[in-house]
Amino acid sequence: VRPPWSQPSLEIKGIETRRDRMLVPIVLDGAKGMAILDTGAQATTVGMSMASRLGLTEPLLQNDRVIMAHGAAPRALAVHVHRFHELQVGDGRVESPSLAVVPGETAMGDALLGGDFLRGRRVWLSFATRRLFISFDQGATLATLR
Numbered sequence: 001v002r003p004p005w006s007q008p009s010l011e012i013k014g015i016e017t018r019r020d021r022m023l024v025p026i027v028l029d030g031a032k033g034m035a036i037l038d039t040g041a042q043a044t045t046v047g048m049s050m051a052s053r054l055g056l057t058e059p060l061l062q063n064d065r066v067i068m069a070h071g072a073a074p075r076a077l078a079v080h081v082h083r084f085h086e087l088q089v090g091d092g093r094v095e096s097p098s099l100a101v102v103p104g105e106t107a108m109g110d111a112l113l114g115g116d117f118l119r120g121r122r123v124w125l126s127f128a129t130r131r132l133f134i135s136f137d138q139g140a141t142l143a144t145l146r
Contacts, residue, residue: 001131003133003135005124007122009135010091010092010133011090012025012089012090013090017127021036022127022130023037023109024036024089026089026113028046028050028087028088028111029084029085029086030054031054033050033109033111035089035111036112037125037132038112038114039123040115041112041114042114042115043112043115044087044099044100044111044114045099045100045108046100046102046110046111047102049109049110050110054084061080061082064081064082064083065080065081066078066079066080066081078103079100079101079103082098082100083096083098084096084098084099087099089117121135122135123135
């Protein structure tokens with residue numbers, strides 16, 4: 001099974017599904033994790049559990065800029081935006097992404113892959129077969145996050 005377009009695409013291996021969520025394997029600065037593919041989220045974010053595995057604590061994040069994030073919660077949440085070295089999604093790499101780190105325990109797990117990652121790409125996914133393809137321009141990487 002291939003996506004229904006002729007543009008080059010990257011198949012992301014190791015997809016898992018849980019209830020209504022598609023989990024995508026990622027590697028952030030060398031730490032492995034699973035990100036929820038969230039087409040409704042504007043931004044890719046990192047959960048505090050994954051940040052902690054990278055040695056980032058809330059006091060260390062105090063040097064990063066703070067933004068107010070609006071999501072499914074009833075109120076805005078202050079989050080720190082941290083510059084990481086590299087985010088890998090399958091064979092795709094994003095160099096120096098700036099990602100919001102969500103404080104505390106949330107239901108998001110390790111991370112969310114949001115609209116900033118998906119913007120400008122075609123996405124073909126199948127829950128039934130646990131397959132995900134993302135389009136890319138020939139010779140380009142998946143890098144769009146800055």
